Amino acid sequence: MLCDYHLHTSFSGDSDTPASDQIEQAIALNMSRICITDHHDIDVVSDCDFTLNLQEYFPFMENLRRRYQDKIQVEIGIELGLQNHIADRLRQVTEQYSFDFIIGSCHFIDGCDPYFPAFFQDKTEKEAYRRFFEVTLHRVKNLDCFDSLGHLDYVVRYGPTKNQNYDPKDYLEFIDPVLKILIERGKALECNTGGLHYGLGHPNPCEDILRRYRELGGELLTVGSDAHDTCRLGYDFQYVRELLKTCGFSYYTVYHQRNPEFLPL
Secondary structure (H helix, E strand, O other), X not given: OOOEOOEOOOOOOOOOOOHHHHHHHHHHOOOOEEEEEEEEOOOOOOOOOOOOOHHHHXXXXXXXXXXXXXXXXXXXXXXXXXOHHHHHHHHHHHHHOOOOEEEEEOOOEOOEOOOOHHHHOXXXXXXXXXXXXXXXXXXXXXXXXXXXXXXXXXXHHOOOOOOOOOOHHHHHHHHHHHHHHHHHOOOEEEEEOHHHHOOOOOOEOOHHHHHHHHHOOOOOEEEEOOEOOHHHOOOOHHHHHHHHHHOOOOEEEXXXXXXXXXXXX
């Protein structure tokens, strides 16, 4: 089983799953390692509190790592909500704590997460998607506090018609520069199976973007389920293994102490 490098526990505002339950499930699935990446989105307005209590989180995860060290390798990660105006605060987090792996994700765009229908009000679906990719590019250009860019086309999970009318070619003026920046800076792209869970029939980002990343020379690729409960851990990883091979990948990437390691698909 591929190693899951994007999963959430009760430390995330949108999950009630104990970290030990996620680890036990990973062991049951014969994963050799996982990385817990709880949410840290700061300066946002939401029904959920996405601010991670780092003073509790980090020592708690270190204890869990020691507890399970003979059964599975547990890496300590975080999913940072990227926003340009909090660049200094994000950098402070990464400098203060010795994470093994950091996902950088765009959740809140113009103050609203596409998870909420309000994001799509007063704009066409295509305008909303375009705005999401435009803002993502600005953030990737200006922020260097992450190892892998999470779920690049996350916005299509929640669009009025989801990906029924979505073609990444319509947004290449933003997507291509994002991919090139990741490659130039030695950043990974994430293949997130959350899109499959949400019924898109494709991961986030979709195969066209994954192939484009590979065509441009991208090699660093992390795999994550975005699991908020044990049922979603490792979701459709067997399918994604074969899909990534068709996209030109032979290896995927895991991280320890923020250093990439390649594992065969």
